Amino acid sequence: MSPQRVIVVMGVAGTGKTTVGRLLAEALGVPYAEGDAFHPAANVAKMSAGIPLDDADRGPWLDAIGEWIRNRGGLRGGVIAASALKRAYRDRLRAAAPGGVFVHLTGDRPLIEKRMAERRGHFMPTTLLDSQFATLEPLQEDEPGVAVDVSGTSEDVAGRALSALRALTPHEN
Template sequence: MPHRLTPPVVVMGVSAAGKSSVAESLAGILGVPWRDADALHPPQNIAKMARGRPLTDADRWSWLDTVGRELGAGSMGEGPVMACSALRRAYRDRLREHAPTALFVHLTGPPELLAARAAARKGHYMPPSLLPSQLAVLEPLEPDEAGVTIDVTPPVAEIAAAAASWIRRHVGDDV
């Protein structure tokens, strides 16, 4: 049963940071549903990335609106936790237009670790060659954004527990 006070949460970061794994684990801790924003991309975005071409802002806006609506649907206190790159402040602002109470968990790590993880992934449409373009676009959370930055070097369970702990401190122990 979901906790009534869980706000929407976006687990953000570049490709291979572990967003989906952490989002799933965090949702389990919080007792809310989770979703991978990658599943919400239109087919043309997926095809473009699969060809090794980075998305432009124009490619992302309608997708971000779809993700934002999914987040906003949960703003009655039942999450969800969403794995979403949310690389730039403008993208996070777009998500907040739909889900003003959204919290952000920014997963970050050494570029070498992220590159090794990207190279080891099998069956993902996002090729490792796009990681540098994501790192170049990435804008870390700013002080006025409700969020926390967490290193991805520890195991997923520890990362999710740290995120849940921060959320509970930020929102209150009812979560």
């Protein structure tokens, strides 16, 4: 996998985007960014109150992530965790860095809900998980990326993601 490529680790809340994203960045020797850090304070307050974001709320967040991606493209590369639940959101991020690729972390609702309930210090309540799944539009065949099941340890998931990414772009190994 080329270190120049920007990888967006996507999926619903609780799939392990942050942990897997950090592990991928470390394995590839590229910078990591946490997509949640790009949310305006109003978005965090809304989600903390159990209110799902709408497309208008996500616009400035997507633009900020797109700027980070644009600045990481070319020779630098990077990994960023961002839900990117809708195709339109991913299209917007791809426009910022056309060579980017997505790692869609997938799993069944009971497992993800359990993981969300166990994590501490995160603003996203488990009550928003249904809205996340309702919004989710899985990667389509024409989108550059891979889907990776989140069962097992974070290291297992990151390893499967790296293998899938390498298989996606074998000429870059």
